[in-house]
Amino acid sequence: MNPSAETPVGERRRGLQRAVVDWYRRESRELPWRAPERTPWQVLVSEIMLQQTPVARVLPVWRRWLERWPEPSDLADASPADVVRAWGRLGYPRRALRLHAAAQSIRDEHGGRVPDDHAALLALPGIGAYTAAAVAVFAFGQRHTVVDTNIRRVEARLVSGRALPSRSLTAAETRLAEELLPDDVAESVAWNQAVMELGALVCTARSPRCDECPVQDECAWVAAGRPPAEKTPRGQAWKGTDRQVRGAIMAVLRAAEEPVPRPLLLADVVSAEQLAAQHPSPPDVVVEHLTKLWHLPAPAEQRERALAGLLADGLAAQDDGAVSLPA
DNA sequence: CAAGCGTGGTA
DNA sequence: TTACCAAGCTT
Structure with a gap:
């Protein structure tokens, strides 16, 4: 040249x-998933957790996660309920389910090793263009x-x-x-x-x-004199949305050791008191989250829709009129 | 392609 | 306090 x-x-x-x-x-910054001794699995877990989530919130969850499930097959063998609970309040809990499904795919179709091929990574659940490239680059040192x-x-x-x-x-x-x-x-x-x-x-x-x-x-x-953005980005709606209700329901289910009767989840602040009297009193942690859920200004129709969505997404399961995390 | 999906810190 | 924002993915 x-x-x-x-x-x-x-x-x-x-x-x-x-x-x-x-x-x-x-x-x-010195981040653990950048350490020389990092494994591809550690990098993959970090990338999933970091999707739309700040580093500071990911760090403690990432450490506990890999201590508990140090290899993909370890996570693959866990129950979805344990996985969703370990995900805690990182947000977007469907990511936890997809990471679980990805671990099962890695165990069953890739011999338990995170694939180093970009196309194979892209085919894993919850892994899109960014994450596939990030793992190929940061875990395997490839050019993407x-x-x-x-x-x-x-x-x-x-x-x-x-x-x-x-x-x-x-x-x-x-x-x-x-x-x-x-x-x-x-x-x-x-x-x-x-x-x-x-x-x-x-x-x-x-x-x-x-x-x-x-x-x-x-x-x-x-x-150019640092001109302002042309169009101000539209913020994500939260108050009054299904997402808020879904989040409140998930908080209850994560805290509950036992399945929660569906009427208790769907109750509002008006009907909650009399309904609660008909059911065995749950632990205080659950009551704390149930109270928050009941106080949401959400109509019954919206509560139904939110729960139906969680069931459809596999984030919740229903059996005999009671709802829990998927076993 | 836009909408939907959690959560909590910060300006 | 409200609104924005954070290593996106899926439909």
Whole structure:
């Protein structure tokens, strides 16, 4: 390769790569799933837990999870109820069920080892484009284009000069990420990790710390005077939604050692007292969560719908009029 | 492609 | 306090 043949674009690209990777070596967090002795299973578990969930909340659950189920086959042999309870309050508990199903697939179809093939990873339940690439890159050191929310935001600002990426992943974004990815395998791994960390620590969504950014002089968004986002992203609804009711029901089921009579789950604050008198009094922990559920301003129809959804998703099971976590 | 899916910290 | 946001996936 003749250096004089290097294009200006290629030179800039390599300058960005060096600056961001050097920054990563100085400033990155020491996270257990990045330790040299990490296993692919540990990486996979971390990636599932980190979907839409902050690092600080994942750390303690991740440690206990892998202490209890150190290999995929260990998790595969567990019951869904134990899995959902161990998931605790990480949120999106369907992720726990999918991780459980993925572990069973790994045990039954991959000899108990996390597959290192991108397509095989993608075929596992709960693993999409991002997670398949992340495991292939961070666990197996392969060269793939990783596109997560951090990388999208960094590249939107750095190259496109926009404050925030579009609502959904576009083909142009994927193409840009592919173009920026170093050709060398080891460098591509470092780049993926470094850009993601830059987005998490410096190039954050709300209050970016551009004064600490290693490529602020190269940033198109900074050069443009940091213009605000065109369309303010729509926040996720919560109050009054089925999700809120589902969450409250799941809290009851996680706390309950015994199946909970369906009428108790579906009761509201008005009818709860007389209904409770007809049933054996549950433990205080359960009552605490039941009380929160009863006090939700949710009509009976919505409570029914929320429970039906949980049953359909396999997050709850019903037997003889009583509801519990799936055995 | 947009909607739906949990939870808790932070501005 | 309300609203946004956090290493997405599935339908």
